[in-house]
Amino acid sequence: MLGRVPSFLVRSCARAEAPITSSALPVRLQSPSSRTMSNSATCAKRDHSAQLGGPIQSCIERKLQAALVPAHLQVINESHSHNVPKGSETHFKVVAVSSMFEGKALLARHRLINGLLSEELEAGIHALSIVAKTASEWEKAEGAVPPSPACRGGSQK
Amino acid sequence: MLRLSPASNLAAAARRSFASSPPPGNEDSHDDFKPQRSSPPADLDGAIKMIAEQVKKHQIMLYMKGTPARPQCGFSAQAVRILHASGVDFDSVNVLDYPMIREGVKKYSEWPTVPQLFVGGEFVGGCDIMTSLFQSGELAQILEESAKKQQKEGESAP
Numbered sequence: 001m002l003g004r005v006p007s008f009l010v011r012s013c014a015r016a017e018a019p020i021t022s023s024a025l026p027v028r029l030q031s032p033s034s035r036t037m038s039n040s041a042t043c044a045k046r047d048h049s050a051q052l053g054g055p056i057q058s059c060i061e062r063k064l065q066a067a068l069v070p071a072h073l074q075v076i077n078e079s080h081s082h083n084v085p086k087g088s089e090t091h092f093k094v095v096a097v098s099s100m101f102e103g104k105a106l107l108a109r110h111r112l113i114n115g116l117l118s119e120e121l122e123a124g125i126h127a128l129s130i131v132a133k134t135a136s137e138w139e140k141a142e143g144a145v146p147p148s149p150a151c152r153g154g155s156q157k
Numbered sequence: 158m159l160r161l162s163p164a165s166n167l168a169a170a171a172r173r174s175f176a177s178s179p180p181p182g183n184e185d186s187h188d189d190f191k192p193q194r195s196s197p198p199a200d201l202d203g204a205i206k207m208i209a210e211q212v213k214k215h216q217i218m219l220y221m222k223g224t225p226a227r228p229q230c231g232f233s234a235q236a237v238r239i240l241h242a243s244g245v246d247f248d249s250v251n252v253l254d255y256p257m258i259r260e261g262v263k264k265y266s267e268w269p270t271v272p273q274l275f276v277g278g279e280f281v282g283g284c285d286i287m288t289s290l291f292q293s294g295e296l297a298q299i300l301e302e303s304a305k306k307q308q309k310e311g312e313s314a315p
Contacts, residue, residue, distance in 0.1 A: 008197065008255065009215070012225040012237070014244045106286050114269055121269040127232060128270060130285055146288060149231030154222065 053077070056089035056120055064096060067116050071135055072097035078129070082151040093129040095145055097138040106132075126154075197255050204261030212275040216307050217247035217300070220262045221272040224251050232284035236272040239291045245300055277303035 053061065054077065061075045074095040079088040094113060101109045109132035114121065121128065129148050133141065198204035212218045217240065223229030225237045225247075240247050252259035252271050262273055266280040274281040276299055281287065290296035 009211070009248045009250060010224050010226075011246065011248055012240070013246050014241070106289055107280075107282055110282065110286060111267075118269070126270070127230075129232075146285075149235045149284070151231050152223065152229050152234055154230055 054087070054089045056123075056125070057092070060092065060094070060117055060120060063116050064094065064113070068096055068098040068100050070096045070098040072138065078127075078148055081148070082127075083154050084126075090125055091127040091148075092125060093131070093145075093148055095131040097133050097135055099134065101132050101134050198257045198261065201257060201261055201264065204255075204257040205265050208258065208261050208265045211248075211250070213278045215248040216277060216303060217245055218275040219247055219249040219272060220252055220258070220275075221249050222251065222253050225249055229253060230272070232270075233272045236274060236284050236287055239287050239296070240274075243291065243296060243300055276300060277306060 053075070057075055057077050061073065064070065064073055064075070072095070074093075076093040076095070077089055078091045078093050080086070082088075082091045084090050096113065100112070104112070110130050113130050113132060114128070117125070117128065127148075131145050198207050208220075219225075219236060219240065221228065221230070221233035221236060223233055225241075228234035228237055229251075237249075250258055252262065259271065262271065263269055266273055266275075268280065268283065270283055272284055272287075274283070274287055281290070281296075281299065287296065290299065
């Protein structure tokens with residue numbers, strides 16, 4: 001019987017797949033600020049990435065600093081790992097430890113950060129990886145942050 | 158219990174795609190008997206309406222860059238790997254081929270990036286959230302509860 005053919009959906013069937021292992025395991029970022037966090041719990045810690053922050057990175061840091069009053073904050077420009085021009089500010093990772101996340105589910109924490117950075121996301125950020133933890137969660141995780149997955153080329157086929 | 162299908166060759170998985178001309182052999186068929194193919198949405202409102210229907214119709218729906226067999230973004234690739242490791246069938250749309258869907262899904266879920274996972278019509282999250290939920294075991298619970306709910310709805314349907 002002829003009927004409407006479903007459009008442009010790809011059906012993927014369950015298959016045996018190696019469990020996600022090394023690429024999703026948390027690794028510790030080499031961050032001096034994470035080691036000193038416990039010494040000054042009330043003081044926001046900032047860690048700059050190896051390269052100097054561009055204007056978008058600086059703006060992200062300022063906004064998150066003001067809104068979250070974080071015990072720990074890292075804003076990392078990961079654009080150099082992606083298929084974008086050199087010097088781009090399109091792919092970021094945010095690592096934030098804040099009491100603002102207490103009692104909030106994961107989705108709510110991410111939405112909070114997305115909301116704070118809505119202008120930047122509208123303006124051209126392609127990817128925003130977020131680690132949002134409370135102080136006790138950060139302590140339990142021993143400051144470990146999962147690495148971002150490798151680029152697959154994006155729309156440049 | 159999750160509904161599992163036997164492992165299958167993804168390369169052989171049927172791709173259902175938009176086509177403006179009838180398939181070969183059907184050119185002389187009356188229009189009423191030709192396969193009716195859905196068109197991609199022409200505008201944002203149409204896209205949002207289509208997405209609302211897709212996430213309700215397909216229990217596990219992933220909006221991604223590329224396809225499960227050939228992801229074009231590391232975050233989308235990780236999302237696919239998580240679903241495969243979870244042992245579930247899922248449907249996906251390659252937003253790189255359909256810009257209106259790409260913008261529409263961001264508006265629909267109020268989430269700025271892709272990939273986006275919907276289970277049982279509800280937005281679950283992007284790659285980071287999927288990874289965290291997978292590692293904690295919560296994703297398996299979400300998928301199982303959704304499968305049970307769908308099974309109950311199927312049984313109670315007339």
